[in-house]
Every structure is written in C-alpha cells, then in structure tokens.
Amino acid sequence: MNPLRPIIQSYHGKVLRRYIRKDLNARFAEVKKKRFSLSPPDVGTKGPSSAISLAIDAFFQEKKIEEVSETTELNEDFAATVSHQIRLFLFAGTDTTSSTLAFVYHLLAKHPEVVFRLREEHDQVFGPDPSSVSSLLKAKPTLINQCLYTLAVIKETLRIYPPATNLRQGITGVSLPALNGQLLPTEGLFIIINHQAIHQNPRVWKRANEFLPERWLVSSDHELYPPAGAYRPFDIGSRACIGQTLSLIEMRIALIMTCRTFDSKPAYDEWDRIRARNAGWWTKIDGMLGFGVMNEVRGDRAYQTEKAGTHPSDGYPCRVSLLGCGLSGKKYHIQSASGIKR
Ligand code: HEM
Numbered sequence: 001m002n003p004l005r006p007i008i009q010s011y012h013g014k015v016l017r018r019y020i021r022k023d024l025n026a027r028f029a030e031v032k033k034k035r036f037s038l039s040p041p042d043v044g045t046k047g048p049s050s051a052i053s054l055a056i057d058a059f060f061q062e063k064k065i066e067e068v069s070e071t072t073e074l075n076e077d078f079a080a081t082v083s084h085q086i087r088l089f090l091f092a093g094t095d096t097t098s099s100t101l102a103f104v105y106h107l108l109a110k111h112p113e114v115v116f117r118l119r120e121e122h123d124q125v126f127g128p129d130p131s132s133v134s135s136l137l138k139a140k141p142t143l144i145n146q147c148l149y150t151l152a153v154i155k156e157t158l159r160i161y162p163p164a165t166n167l168r169q170g171i172t173g174v175s176l177p178a179l180n181g182q183l184l185p186t187e188g189l190f191i192i193i194n195h196q197a198i199h200q201n202p203r204v205w206k207r208a209n210e211f212l213p214e215r216w217l218v219s220s221d222h223e224l225y226p227p228a229g230a231y232r233p234f235d236i237g238s239r240a241c242i243g244q245t246l247s248l249i250e251m252r253i254a255l256i257m258t259c260r261t262f263d264s265k266p267a268y269d270e271w272d273r274i275r276a277r278n279a280g281w282w283t284k285i286d287g288m289l290g291f292g293v294m295n296e297v298r299g300d301r302a303y304q305t306e307k308a309g310t311h312p313s314d315g316y317p318c319r320v321s322l323l324g325c326g327l328s329g330k331k332y333h334i335q336s337a338s339g340i341k342r
Contacts, residue, residue, distance in 0.1 A: 016087060016090075017083055017087075020082075020083045020086050020087065021079065021083060023052060024052055024056075024074065024079060024082060024083065024086075025074065027050070027052045027053055027056055028056050028074050031053055031056045031057065031060070032060075032072065035060060051085075051086060051089055052082065052086065055082045055085070056082075059074070059075070059078055089243070091308070092164075092241075092243065093243050093246070093247070095163070095308050095309045096163045096164050096247065096309045097247045097250055097251060099161075099163050099309055099310060099311045099312070100154070100157060100158060100161065100163055100247075100251060101251055101254055101255075102302075102311070102312050102316045103157050103160070103161040103163075103302070103312060104153065104154060104157045104251070104255065105264045105318070106266060106302045106312060106316065106318075107153075107156075107157055107160070107211050108153075108259070108264070109264055109265050109266055109318075110211070111211055114153060114211070114213060115259065117149055118149060118150060118153060118255070118259050119259060119260050121147055121148075121149045121150060122147070122150070122256055122259065122260055123260075125143055125146045125147055126143065126256070130257075130260040130261050133256055133257055134257065137253065137256070144249065144252045144253065144256065147252055147256060148217060149213060149217070150252050150255050150256060151216070151248065151252060152213035152214065152215075152216035152217050153213045153255070154248060154251045154252065154255070155213070155216045155231075156211055156212060156213045156215065156216060157211075158233035159199045159205075159231060159233070160199065160200070160211060161196075161304055161310065162195035162196055162199055162232075162233040162310075163233070163304075163309035163310045163311075164195075164233070164241075164309050164310075165192055165193060165194060165195050165196075166192070166193055166235050166239070167190055167191070167192055168190070168191045168192075168193075169190060169191075170185070170186025170187050170188060170189040170190065170191055171186060171187065172187045173187075174186050174187075176191070193232065193235070195232050195233060195235075196304070198230055198232065199230070199231070199232075199233075201230075204227055204230045205226075205227065205230065206223050206224050207224065209298070212224060234247075260323070261322065261323055262320050262321065262322060262323065263320070263321045263322075263323055264318050264319070264320045264321075265318060265319050265321075266301065266302060266316070266317070266318050267317045267318050267319045268301040268302070268314070268317060270317065270319075271314060271317035272295070301313065302316055
C-alpha cells in the first residue's frame with residue numbers, strides 16, 4: 001500500500017471534478033440558450049445528446065420550463081451528482097472496453113482461423129480496401145450490423161474474460177438455494193455474482209473452456225446455443241450495464257478498423273526474459289526455490305488480474321506489426337479448427 005495514495009487520489013479527484021464542472025457549465029449555458037431560442041413544442045425534439053446534455057435536459061424538465069429564466073443557475077447539489085455520474089461513466093466506460101479489446105487481440109493471436117473469418121467478413125461488408133472503412137462507416141454506420149461474426153468474436157471474448165462483476169446487498173427474507181437445496185439467507189451479507197465461474201462452468205456451457213465464436217451464430221436447437229440467463233458480462237436486470245450497446249459498437253468499430261491492418265502477438269517470453277534479467281537477488285532466490293510469481297492460469301499467460309476491472313497480466317506485453325496494404329485476410333488461409341457444422 002502506498003501511504004500517499006489518499007493524497008494522490010484526492011488530487012486526481014479534484015482535477016477531474018474541475019474538468020467536468022467546466023464542461024458542465026459550458027453545456028448548461030449552451031442548452032439554456034438553445035431552449036430559449038426554441039418555441040415550447042420544439043423543446044425536447046432534438047437528436048441524440050451527450051450524457052451531460054441529457055442530465056441538463058433532466059434538470060430543466062424537473063424545474064419545469066416556465067420557471068426557468070435566463071438567469072437560472074446550476075444547482076450545486078445537482079452539479080455534484082452529475083459530476084459523480086460522469087466520473088462513473090468515464091471509469092466504467094473505458095477500463096472494461098479497453099481490457100476486453102486486449103483480450104480479443106489475445107484470443108485472435110491464438111486462433112488464426114478466427115482472424116481469417118473475421119477478415120473475410122470485413123472484406124465482404126466493406127470491400128477489399130481497409131483504408132476505406134472509416135468513410136464507409138461514416139456514410140452508413142448501420143454497416144456494422146452486418147458484421148455478425150465480429151460481434152460473435154466479441155461476445156465470446158466477454159464470455160471467457162468478463163471484465164466486471166457486481167455486488168449486491170443481502171435482504172432480510174431473501175435466500176439463495178445452494179446446489180444441495182439448502183436455503184442460504186442473504187441478510188447482513190454482500191453477494192458477488194462470479195461471472196467468470198458461471199461463464200466457464202461445464203455444467204452450464206457446452207465446451208465451456210473453448211473459444212468458439214460460432215456459438216453466438218447457431219440456432220436455438222444447436223447444443224452450443226447459449227443457455228438462458230447464463231451469459232452476464234453486462235449483467236441482467238434493472239441494474240444491468242447502461243453502456244453495453246455503446247461498448248459493443250465501440251469494440252466492433254475498433255476491430256473492423258484494425259484487424260485487416262495489424263497483426264498482434266503476445267510477447268510474454270520477451271517480457272519474462274527482461275524481468276528475470278532485471279530481478280533483484282531475493283526474487284531470483286525465490287524463483288530458484290520455486291516461490292516465484294504465478295506465471296500461468298490454466299495454461300494462459302495472459303490470465304485475468306484485478307485492476308479495477310480485470311486486465312491481462314503484466315499489462316499484456318505484445319508485438320504489433322503492420323500488414324501490407326490490401327493484404328487483407330487472404331494471406332491467412334487457414335481451415336476452421338472448431339469443426340462446427342453451421
Ligand atoms: C466491455 C464493456 C463493459 C462491461 C463488460 C460492463 C459491465 C458492467 C457490469 C457487470 C455492470 C454492473 C451491473 C450490475 O451491477 O448489475 C456495469 C455497470 C455499469 N456500467 Fe458497464 N460495462 C461495460 C461498458 C460500459 C460503458 C461503455 C459504459 C458507459 C459509457 C458503462 C457504464 C456503466 C454504468 C454507469 C454502470 C452502473 C449502472 C448502475 O449502477 O445502475 N459500462 N457494467
């Protein structure tokens with residue numbers, strides 16, 4: 001534990017608060033001006049808005065439009081609540097998505113047959129030139145909905161490496177049934193649903209430990225079809241992740257924009273060699289005595305470690321290379337290894 005942590009945390013909190021507040025004030029002035037320039041029936045009939053603008057709209061709605069004058073100021077309590085929510089969005093919306101992408105690239109490096117199919121899909125939907133993807137997407141964003149295999153790859157990655165979990169407070173009178181039928185009261189307890197354990201449970205999922213994007217494309221009578229309620233990377237119910245649609249869009253775009261241009265390979269061997277070379281004497285002695293740090297989980301060197309959400313171990317050292325322009329997936333002519341009939 002770093003004893004300076006609370007001070008550092010408070011400093012960063014202050015910087016973030018100041019930044020959000022500045023933006024909030026600017027958007028507030030903007031929205032207020034817009035509201036006064038519109039006739040009442042036009043208010044609220046605008047297009048999509050940012051999270052901050054939506055919050056400000058809610059503020060105006062709560063205050064009732066007639067009561068708002070040009071001198072109306074942002075209420076301090078409201079501003080503090082918005083600031084907290086925006087901080088939550090910034091944290092919940094970036095860490096999870098970026099670490100999932102790191103795991104997607106890791107799984108792709110281990111499954112060239114999946115990379116092949118992915119590149120093939122992008123060729124089909126966007127044509128053979130990867131450099132035209134951005135303009136095509138801007139002109140017709142719905143093209144990403146045709147990338148069903150891309151979505152399947154992301155969903156399957158989230159099954160194997162769910163980055164987040166949840167925490168619920170137990171309630172008096174609410175019990176959970178154990179496997180043997182015994183009822184376990186929840187009162188006075190916190191309950192964590194371990195998504196990783198559910199997602200990899202062979203009693204729940206067929207071929208639970210295999211990376212099979214195809215399971216998201218098979219029909220409901222197929223043995224691989226995902227069991228109801230068992231897939232919960234974003235959780236299920238009224239508190240389910242509010243950003244799940246956004247995140248799935250972001251990740252699809254990232255894959256579509258990169259996977260025909262770059263090749264990525266984990267570089268743990270290189271990393272471990274550098275680390276061993278720079279290790280102190282105690283670490284070396286520990287290693288010789290067999291007390292060294294854990295290096296693999298179920299044969300996976302990029303195992304999940306908890307850093308807010310879960311991240312690949314050691315920050316995922318990797319080597320990224322640029323593929324020749326226009327090479328596309330054709331270079332990787334590898335047969336499907338999953339052997340799934342579709
Ligand atoms: C791979 C990406 C993501 C994963 C796996 C993920 C997962 C989760 C999970 C498991 C929860 C807890 C739900 C619960 O307690 O039942 C959650 C909550 C939340 N997520 Fe995400 N999330 C992701 C991306 C995002 C994005 C992009 C945003 C916003 C831009 C976001 C915003 C939130 C917020 C605000 C909550 C709290 C909701 C509440 O308490 O009601 N998340 N997320």
